[in-house]
Amino acid sequence: MTDTSSLQAALAHHGLTRRDFLKFCSALTTLLALPGNAAAQIAASLWRKPKPPVVYLEFQDCAGCTESLLRSPSPTIAQIVLSDVSLNYHETIMAAAGKQAEEAKQQTIREGGYLLMVEGSIPVGTRAACCIGGRSAVDLLKEAAAKAAAIVSVGNCACFGNIPAADPNPTGAVGVWDVVSGVSIVNMAGCPPNPANLAALVAHFITFRDLPKMDNLNRPLFAYGGRIHDYCERRAHFDAGRYVEAWGDEGHRLGWCLYKMGCKGPATFHNCPSIRWNLATSWPVGAGHGCVGCSEIRFWDRMTPFYERLPEAAVIHTKVDLNSIAKWMAVASAAGVAGHAVGSSIRGKLRSRDERKKQQGETREK
Numbered sequence: 001m002t003d004t005s006s007l008q009a010a011l012a013h014h015g016l017t018r019r020d021f022l023k024f025c026s027a028l029t030t031l032l033a034l035p036g037n038a039a040a041q042i043a044a045s046l047w048r049k050p051k052p053p054v055v056y057l058e059f060q061d062c063a064g065c066t067e068s069l070l071r072s073p074s075p076t077i078a079q080i081v082l083s084d085v086s087l088n089y090h091e092t093i094m095a096a097a098g099k100q101a102e103e104a105k106q107q108t109i110r111e112g113g114y115l116l117m118v119e120g121s122i123p124v125g126t127r128a129a130c131c132i133g134g135r136s137a138v139d140l141l142k143e144a145a146a147k148a149a150a151i152v153s154v155g156n157c158a159c160f161g162n163i164p165a166a167d168p169n170p171t172g173a174v175g176v177w178d179v180v181s182g183v184s185i186v187n188m189a190g191c192p193p194n195p196a197n198l199a200a201l202v203a204h205f206i207t208f209r210d211l212p213k214m215d216n217l218n219r220p221l222f223a224y225g226g227r228i229h230d231y232c233e234r235r236a237h238f239d240a241g242r243y244v245e246a247w248g249d250e251g252h253r254l255g256w257c258l259y260k261m262g263c264k265g266p267a268t269f270h271n272c273p274s275i276r277w278n279l280a281t282s283w284p285v286g287a288g289h290g291c292v293g294c295s296e297i298r299f300w301d302r303m304t305p306f307y308e309r310l311p312e313a314a315v316i317h318t319k320v321d322l323n324s325i326a327k328w329m330a331v332a333s334a335a336g337v338a339g340h341a342v343g344s345s346i347r348g349k350l351r352s353r354d355e356r357k358k359q360q361g362e363t364r365e366k
Helices: 007-013 019-030 040-049 064-070 077-084 098-111 136-143 154-161 195-208 237-240 324-366
Strands: 052-056 087-090 115-118 148-154 185-188 311-317 318-321
Touching: 007 019, 019 040, 019 195, 040 195, 052 098, 052 136, 064 195, 077 115, 087 098, 098 115, 098 136, 115 136, 115 154, 136 148, 148 154, 148 195, 185 195
Parallel strands: 052 087, 052 115, 115 148, 148 185
Antiparallel strands: 311 318
């Protein structure tokens, strides 16, 4: 049996070098918005310290978040950090089943100090929904949460209820933080969340034994602190008033703004434009499809219909009319061009005046 009990052994098993590992730590430092010298601290923590065990529970879900985590090619170091080293219980991917699987979970819970990761919403309206081994999801969650060092809600269902909680919510589905208290909870929102963000979160916890700074929805700021619209590669087209009017039109082919096609980027906070997907090669907006706002609370109810534009979007604690923004930006852009032209003209006249004075001075000296 191959030894993968330590990160060093796991890396060697997968043919990855320490150099690869250090590059990964540098990338995590950038992603977490930490000072450059933090890379060495992260590397030392991941390399030397034993990782906390992880108990991964699934409730009302489609397993899409797990599938996202499993879609790391090769595998990447992110996958090793998340799975090969510390995952003690995960009903979808663990080798054990039945009694053996439950014993592994119970032993980890008895010892305590583990990271509890939860995928899927929690039905509180009926004990019949999502009943596992004769026990309700609420009972299983509270039992596992009791001795957890921290809880990571993986995906929008576990964070806020998501699709199971959409109107009319027949099972009374809610997020983890609606059921559990007294334990630190971080919401890794998204449908699904990006595995690189989850790897960064785990690395931060291992290094500092604490969760990163979070917003008012308990989402880590390093991943959800910026609005997609502000960092979108199509933002310049929005500012210039260039929009896709129909799928496949010239604007769509030229990569213009997708706001009129229902893009929810102006109301969504996530680092998708920078971290992207599929080895950072692309993301939905880059591929020509508008953002659906999947990292926002109750997005299935608030952001639908997905192909109709939002008349207004939340910006911090205010609402801004996006149509007015577009018109204002067009006016500001035109004013900026005119101002630049006037400024250039004035600067040209001043330069000519200075040159004339210089010439006159040189003539008097002669």
